[in-house]
Amino acid sequence: MRTTKSVTISLPPEQLKIAERLAKKQSRTMSELFREGLRRLEQEEQWRPSQAALSQFGEIVRLICQDAKRAGMDKMTPAEINAEIEAARKQIRAKTKKTSKRSGT
Numbered sequence: 319m320r321t322t323k324s325v326t327i328s329l330p331p332e333q334l335k336i337a338e339r340l341a342k343k344q345s346r347t348m349s350e351l352f353r354e355g356l357r358r359l360e361q362e363e364q365w366r367p368s369q370a371a372l373s374q375f376g377e378i379v380r381l382i383c384q385d386a387k388r389a390g391m392d393k394m395t396p397a398e399i400n401a402e403i404e405a406a407r408k409q410i411r412a413k414t415k416k417t418s419k420r421s422g423t
Contacts, residue, residue, distance in 0.1 A: 327352075 329337065341351045367375070386392050394402070 337348060337351060340346075341348050344351070346354070383392070
């Protein structure tokens with residue numbers, strides 16, 4: 319019993335040329351090429367955050383900005399911010415090194 323179904327699609331000539339070139343370059347059939355494209359679109363849709371999640375993220379950023387302003391950190395220059403980030407990363411790397419030395423790795 320057949321597990322696939324044939325579908326007819328239409329493409330402008332330029333897109334068809336691109337699809338044929340990609341299929342040949344990747345050693346795929348046209349069917350495999352379009353199935354992979356569909357899989358990627360599906361994955362992209364699954365990873366795309368919802369409008370509610372984006373709104374929640376925006377609210378969190380707004381609250382962080384308010385806290386920074388109250389603490390007087392809204393006056394930092396980009397160079398100062400980068401220096402703070404680098405210092406924090408350095409501390410994390412140092413902690414990671416100590417932990418890995420203790421475990422013997």
